[in-house]
Amino acid sequence: xxxxxxxxxxxxxxxxxxxxxxxxxxxxxxxxxxxxxxxxxxxxxxxxxxxxxxxxxxxxxxxxxxxxxxxxxxxxxxxxxxxxxxxxxxxxxxxxxxxxxxxxxxxxxxxxxxxxxxxxxxxxxxxxxxxxxxxxxxxxxxxxxxxxxxxxxxxxxxxxxxxxxxxxxxxxxxxxxxxxxxxxxxxxxxxxxxxxxxxxxxxxxxxxxxxxxxxxxxxxxxxxxxxxxxxxxxxxxxxxxxxxxxxxxxxxxxxxx
Ligand code: FPP
Numbered sequence: 421x422x423x424x425x426x427x428x429x430x431x432x433x434x435x436x437x438x439x440x441x442x443x444x445x446x447x448x449x450x451x452x453x454x455x456x457x458x459x460x461x462x463x464x465x466x467x468x469x470x471x472x473x474x475x476x477x478x479x480x481x482x483x484x485x486x487x488x489x490x491x492x493x494x495x496x497x498x499x500x501x502x503x504x505x506x507x508x509x510x511x512x513x514x515x516x517x518x519x520x521x522x523x524x525x526x527x528x529x530x531x532x533x534x535x536x537x538x539x540x541x542x543x544x545x546x547x548x549x550x551x552x553x554x555x556x557x558x559x560x561x562x563x564x565x566x567x568x569x570x571x572x573x574x575x576x577x578x579x580x581x582x583x584x585x586x587x588x589x590x591x592x593x594x595x596x597x598x599x600x601x602x603x604x605x606x607x608x609x610x611x612x613x614x615x616x617x618x619x620x621x622x623x624x625x626x627x628x629x630x631x632x633x634x635x636x637x638x639x640x641x642x643x644x645x646x647x648x649x650x651x652x653x654x655x656x657x658x659x660x661x662x663x664x665x666x667x668x669x670x671x672x673x674x675x676x677x
Contacts, residue, residue, distance in 0.1 A: 439661035449621035451495040458627025458651030476653035487657040489568040503577030520554035535567030542576035578637030585611035
């Protein structure tokens, strides 16, 4: 694993090599979640329409996925579309909804070669048929892969997830499947859409905004947060490795000493 990694990155730019040396491969976060922010501003800065930023952002997804896979991250959750993003102009929403049918045909072979498994966290209801078809096809084709899980948060909102979870819990209490006294943090987690995934160890947000924007609210209770001014389309492997290195320097105490 390490040899493959070093071999593959030997030809890379100096900063990536330097950052790679800072990473302790036995302390890599299992789950990294990313809020890919700043596509619109990146485009505006270049005199381009906002959707050009989303397109460029889409192209960055594979690069960072490969970097995460190579250092041994197990789950990478990317915030691709929130339940609030429907409020954007129709043309922008339509463009975002069409990205999966461009992304997967373009990248799926390489993702498969690298043993990446695709999954989705969010509500299928409300997504156009063609979006679902593209993502479901990728999920199906990669379902036996055992490497990194590339989890797209699509039509996802943390509060909606918690409310849906609480509704399900109440139904289970009414049907006798759950006793009120049995409810603890583990049981609550089992009602979240990510019940089979570890909680994120590290949350990265690009573009300089210091907000959570309704992302994995229950799951990030103890996550380390890392922010960068870089807009998502310009977020590099080097910055990703810097985030990992800083995560490794922090002492996680989970409320203890
Ligand atoms: C936030 O930037 C970004 C999004 C709402 C979309 C992110 C989606 C991608 C990068 C592509 C995902 C790829 C696939 C295959 C689904 P913003 O538009 O809010 O930026 P701004 O704050 O500068 O306006």
